[in-house]
Amino acid sequence: MIRRNGTVTPFDAGKITVALTKAFLAVEGAGAAGSPRVHDVVQDLTDQVVANLTRRVGEARTFHIEDVQDQVELALMRGEHHKVARAYVLYREERARRRAAAKAADARPAVPALRVKAEDGSLAPLDEIRFATIVEEACAGLDDVAAAPVIGEARRNLYDGITLDELSLAPILAARTLVEQEPNYAFVSARLLLDRLRREALSFVSGAPEQATHAEMSTRYASYFPAFVRTGIEAELIDPELGRFDLARLGAALKPERDLQFQFLGLQTLYDRYFLHARGKRFELPQAFFMRVAMGLAVREIDREERAIAFYHLLSSFDFMASTPTLFNAGTLRPQLSSCFLTTVADDLDAIFKGIKDNALLAKYSGGLGNDWTPVRGLGAHIKGTNGESQGIVPFLKVANDTAIAVNQGGKRKGAVCAYLETWHVDIEEFLDLRKNTGDDRRRTHDMNTANWVPDLFLERVEADGEWTLFSPDEVPDLHELTGSAFRKAYEAHEARAAAGGIKVHRKVRALDLWRRMLTMLFETGHPWITFKDPCNIRSPQQHIGVVRSSNLCTEITLNTSKDEVAVCNLGSVNLANHVTEAGLDLGRLAATVGTAMRMLDNVIDINFYTIPEARRSNLRHRPVGLGVMGFQDALQTLRIPYASDAAVSFADESMEAVSYHAISASADLAAERGRYPSFEGSLWSKGILPIDSIRLLQDERPGVDMDRSSRLDWAALRERVRTTGMRNSNTMAIAPTATISNICGVAQSIEPAYQNLFVKSNMSGDFTVLNPQLVHDLKARGLWDEVMVSDLKYFDGSVGQIDRVPHDLKALYATAFEIESAWLIEAASRRQKWIDQAQSLNLYIANTSGRKLDELYRLAWRKGLKTTYYLRSRSATHVEKSTLKGTDGKLNAVLATLAAAPAAAEAIAAQADGPWGKACAIDDPDCEACQ
Template sequence: MPATADLQTTGATKAPYLTDTHSSTTPEPEYRVIRRNGAVTPFDPRKIAVALTKAFLAVEGASAAGSRRVHDCVEELTGNVVSALTRRVDSGRTFHIEDIQDQVELAMMRGEHHRVARAYVLYREERARERAAAEGVPEDKATSVLRMTLEDGRQVPLDEARLVAVVAEACAGLEAVSPDPILTETRRNLYDGILQDELSLAPILAARTLVEQEPNYAFVSARLLLDRLRREALSFVTGRAEEATQAEMAGRYPGYFRQFIEAGINAELIDLELGRFDLDRLGAALRPERDLNFQYLGLQTLYDRYFLHVGGKRFELPQAFFMRVAMGLAVREIDREARAIEFYDLLSSFDFMASTPTLFNSGTLRPQLSSCFLTTVSDDLEGIFKAVKDNALLAKYSGGLGNDWTPVRGLGAHIKGTNGESQGVVPFLKVANDTAIAVNQGGKRKGAVCAYLETWHIDIEEFLDLRKNTGDDRRRTHDMNTANWVPDLFMERVEADGAWTLFSPDETPDLHDLYGAAFKTAYEAHEARAAAGDVRVFKTVRAVDLWRRMLTMLFETGHPWITFKDPCNIRSPQGHVGVVHSSNLCTEITLNTAKDEVAVCNLGSVNLANHIAEGRLDSERLARTVGTAMRMLDNVVDINFYTIPEARRSNLRHRPVGLGLMGFQDALQKLRIAYASEEAAEFADRSMEAISYHAISASVDLSAERGRYASFDGSLWSKGVLPIDSIDLLQEARPGVEMDRSETLDWEALRQRVRTTGMRNSNVMAIAPTATISNICGVSQSIEPSYQNLFVKSNMSGDFTVVNARLVHDLKARGLWDEVMMSDLKYFDGSLGQIDRVPEDLKALYATAFEIDSDWLIEAASRRQKWIDQAQSLNLYIANPSGRKLDALYRLAWKKGLKTTYYLRSRSATHVEKSTLKGTDGKLNAVSSATGAAEPGSAWGGACAIDDPDCEACQ
């Protein structure tokens, strides 16, 4: 075996088969390697290629020397290793030699070069023994005098005492953690002249590696990141090098807060109005101890994407961040300091979290705080390209978009102005797709849009193919989400195995605005016209065949999603002033749209897990949370920065908000309730009933204080028809709806208040995915079951080990948490089902998403839907999918009265990788994701991969 263990000591000669094209993977020259003796040398990826080539030759023999296969493997593996080492900014620009070798080993395992990898592991162990025998135990670097390089280039002695103190403080008060392994790993990565940034990163990275052994190291990692952030922020606002421990921040936070606001105003990042608040009063209200509530994933996410910065220097600390958001939401209140403190307390406690656009932009010069925008596209060039322009303007400040494309005439339709034929809706969807990529939400995250099309549109079959990886790429939208807007009549035809006719909307324009019985009457009339030869463009298909194709595309590409037009409209409080033509990017918003009205929704989510106390839902705390949250959301309507007038007009007229929830799975586990159970469905029912009751009541209170929303008269609210009552309307239009009707609260008294006092908001509830804000709060996403109990989550901030802390606690209590259990969890991809020594009650309580029958997800969603005036982002999971199962699942969703569904998730799209790393049999390393069309021989197609860094739902 060649000397592959010393990758960066191998000769720098270019690998025999490494082509010049590989030079594109060479990183910038500032990347460096720490040798085992502490010396630092430049990082040269060519040496990795040389070592890999020798490794293949050593295992496969000299006959492989001229192999194109070996050349291609080496080039690909080298690129993968370099990418893994350099893609994360927060991983630093200096790598230890052992880290490089670990990545080489992982790359070979991932590439399924198992023989080479196995030999490589054995060789590393052999070389380690030889070094130990020849050199003895290496000198502890802590005993030598090392220097640290400051930002200005000066070198000062490395303060070992402070390093020890900071790590000890980070571990204080946490069970089952110790500073020792963190310090040991940190010292291994120190070298003379180490940069100050690298020194601050070293203990963070050391603590992160221990999370899978003990979940509390996630808190340790966050606290170590806080130390780095404090140095960065304090130095920026004071203009000189500053450091502070967490203990010192109790006295530092108030003074820092004033400096922070002033610095933000001077940098033109914070609204000047915030400087007119009583900053001393607000600074005194900050709760520094709440900085300790973050887990690493949450704080790193805030650091990477939310905290204000200048030239990459963050100057916003967590409690200042929450207060800045609160001030921005309270800016028009009468006693705005008191309200800002009230809002701050709610946010910083994690009882409630505002949506990402609100967190990004509140208190800034452009306070675009709304999450979702829904538009209808007109059937003319001016309207189409105005819609594309509107998408760009709305996306610029972090809005997610839902476009209703149904009015645009289909392929082959007549164009009167030119006497030609239309190319249909697809080419314009391609333009919208490319616009979403070009305007990437202000450079903070990928632009995101979802296109909706009704099932009767003549272009529906091409629409289904938009996400395929084959065919004419000019008629594909690889980055845009798509969704079917399905009328009940179509589902009835599917049930009856009847025919279905496709039309171009220029010949059947009334269908777009109709639903229920009126839609059926008009649709059948158009079918009669088509049969009589009075319709130019139409096509008749078997409804079941089209339905199967819809499910097949969902199977293969993950799109289009299935959403239901009629329940969205029949149960809409606002049917008297318009029609719901689509949902939004995440399928939870159901608001009216029109040519002159762009729907806007302002979102936030209650952390349900925080409202479980003494084995029950804490109703009093929940009522307080919801009351304050509704006030914050209503304030958004007036404060919001609107990029287009149609959005402002719509939002001020209707004032819709979307209060949702997150941490549902955590709440169940705190209550010791298995997700796949009637008890879980009952809890979904009762918890949503309480949220609904308090949200509607809070909107009534706001109406009494501030006045009703402008279009209240004639709404279902004005008639005393609450969401629970609107089920009757759906039942009348579609007999046989299978929805539970139980209730426990005093709804009649609330009905009377709604009728007489009115509502401040046309819509009050919607359950969003909460993919990012749940990470911030450290709870499970939205209403989701746990994906796995042990996995690596990938998002735009990188890869993070996630361990179910409650499971670890329960296993420890029963004496079952050990190296073997950890290895088994990794081997079985975070599932307990096949681990024999785990008791059945724990297997049921901690069953993962793919172990739960999706019927339970739909049952729980149906119980919630009866209380919600909008919809919910409902992901469905299938471990072993088939056409029959998908058919039954989506028909059940329709029959249970759901308004929408979201992503279809599959098990085999993601998996935990196992490596042969010494001492870590089955070590968890990363989640491998696959989206798009199915690969040949794959068990599953393109259903959404869990934690796709580019997926809006996963962010």
């Protein structure tokens, strides 16, 4: 524990017990000294204080004496010992006044000179000038931040003999406490973390202790970069081929100033999970990281340096960000760069366990998995080899579930897989129960995602309140291969056969009852997701050579799979926030971004490290990529457009049309330069049918589809160029969740509305305060940003909707996900879907759920032509902490002094002070692949 004079003493819980006992004696008199009740209460309070302190200590490993006293106050209030709490508050105030008076009367320094312990154990005086310089440099150029409060709070937690790591951590933690007051402190925290990273990386690369300020890095980066590459090669972490680049040229192209773009969440995520490290030390700085990825993607280009520099500028500017596997593995010895793999599991024991083995191999290097289990025969089906009966798919799904947990991508993120089952499969009802927390645990898959693969005919039967027949696929193998009217014809024929006794395993259910159960389980467990088979196939450019049998882990990929082909997709996302101004969409910048991004994604296919041959065969034959978008909500707020508005729907349409136009055009350009993808002939592309045109095909099969077909750009010329020149890629677009890469770029995820305007995000890197900076900017402009507003945001769980003094236009602009009717999300998604040749990860949000509401919502998604939906989000049981503590664990605010005389108010605050604020696991689950 750090004392007020900076000295350190061992923590002693007994002193807390003594202090509490004295407080009770002061209030209840000497008679309380031997009271068993007081003894028990004091012991219980002591245990609470110790538990809270040890839970909050984190990396620091030290407490300040004021932290302990703050926790004692809180424990007393939570325990409703209001008189004792009042006495304790007044006692602390009196002691503080005495110390201040003594300090004023004593001219001697209150804090002795501190020494810092180096890694070799030697002690050296703290360099006060450098310490202040680093903090001042971190605050430079940012509005409404100051070095003094950061230095003051950090200085309070220093002690004689502090280690270098603890010294670097102190100002980071100090700046983080201020984020909820001013979002720009998120940049300050990141810059202070950079100082720590620079010391770690430069020392490792040079082999001697070294540190540098940001200003010094303007010249140091160029010389560091070649040494970084050599160090990575020697550590067998970087592909030796990168050493053959012109490293001096690439080092000179680095932009050190782009290090300042990071917010703390983004940089900490990179530090924890992305930067290369050896022997427990990170040696990769941010701009070296982006250049390493760029080099890895340019390694087969003719002018590798020129292309690497172009790719680097796109990544480091945050205009575009490659997906997590690409960032993890580009330029390494095993460059597995693809995000998504889709497999079909065949109906025999060898194939089933080969599928599970393939899952392990694909997950090992950061792939997310979607498995089509529909071909596997159902419960009670005959097994010819043993003359027995099948146990169905559930026991095998349990094995697949446990495999995903066992193969956790080297600890970088948990292995993740989604199982798909078509709605007519006889095991569908057991499939719906897989994520329940009750029942036989051997028939549950608590860690596996699940999704329904729903044919149009089923929903037509639901709307007609008709019957639905369940089959085992070994007796009706054609159903999984057919779509639209062909599926309807075959399905009705099988129903007739079953009625005549020609099919052994079958069962009739009321379609509406099954649909309601699907929605009930979706609400209760979050699974299975609802995805639509027919739109995925009827609008697929590749329907001439196969069938889309499932989607992927996050429901945005719709590619063909078979016994011989594992579908692979390579993802990246355009940051829309960087491509809008208040005047609108910057089409020139967007065209340039998309052109370069498509080249990067196409390069992935040839560079990729394939862990199974079926994936390589499929990817080289069809060459699909998935260009998506993120920062949609940020773009809307820049344009001053509320999410729940016709203008937002129009912007979704306009922006996706532009991305689609330039993505298709870029793929045609690549076809002219590099050649068409091998399976081009016979595709919709080869017939001049673009995604916007394929809507007609769906409407022909299902006349009730309600999709807008208007356009703004000149599609006729592009349509002809695609038909004659060809395409380099069978598929070009898919909107992924972008959970982690959007954090890196500091923008809203994907196409999501803001979850809250103030909350704590939890991921594998820890807990991070997130405050909407655009909201703060607008509130400041109107003179409304103050401590009361911060308190109100906490009280109303990050929503401005119920804060009376916030103007109505800001309430509409900054409405959060649960305040927006999900019908607006579906309408915007429908406008995007008309331009996308794959699908989009579309989450739906329900504040006040009813069966009718869910039914209407998912039927609307179907009628609007969506291919898939993703999570159904409901409100979390935990909300923003109503704590009056400033910062993280710091001092009580000024209101507390007045509460000493107001027990009722103190009781109200104490009742609101519990819990981790804003950790909504239904939104930000640290174990969720999509959230990561």
